[in-house]
Amino acid sequence: MTPPERQSTWIREELLHLLSVSGTLSGLCITGVTLFHTLGRATLPETFADDLLAISALLFLLCTYVIFIALRTRRESMAVWLEKVADTLFLMALSGMVGSGFIMVYTLI
Secondary structure, rough: HHHHHHHHHHHHOOOOOOOOHHHHHHHHHHHHHHHHHHHOOOOOOHHHHHHHHHHHHHHHHHHHHHHHHHOOOOOOHHHHHHHHHHOOOOOOHHHHHHHHHHHHHHHHH
């Protein structure tokens, strides 16, 4: 296997792993938003955590779409660029999810 083929295979494997994780985490964020609405308490920190989870879910879903497009494209340069976009979206969404978790922990204690 030549180095460009190996890099292409590696990018595809990374995108497939990121696709499943981002889909799962978007579902987890949506579940968190649903739980906030079910509890019915609406203090400022909880609504901020709720909004942060909703934004994170949106970013995870955008990441999923970008990954799908990157997997379907035939242009190697476009796939590499889309991989970077997906990584950035995933990192932003994960940071929002962690921030929301900290807000939830410190408001419930």
